[in-house]
Amino acid sequence: MQRINEIIEIIEKTGDKCVVLKENNAFVIMTLADYKQLLKIPHQIEESLALGHSNNQTTVDIKEFEVPEEDKYYTEPMDY
16 A cells, blocks of 8 residues: 555655556546646536537638649659
8 A cells, every 4th residue: 555655655756647457457647727627628528519510520622722723833753
């Protein structure tokens, strides 16, 4: 138990998270505030999707990247 307390002290100082492995299980140690924030993420994603926001939406006007015909040129092959 003393080792766990040492790990918790380090987490309090650094704000890091720690994974503890025991047999075939893995446990994550983090602050309660970090855990509560983690629980909000799925709800925030649902709200964002409900509002029509998506990471896959493209809002860039592609026409601004089109090159006018007079600005197009082609290089000639070079003889060596």
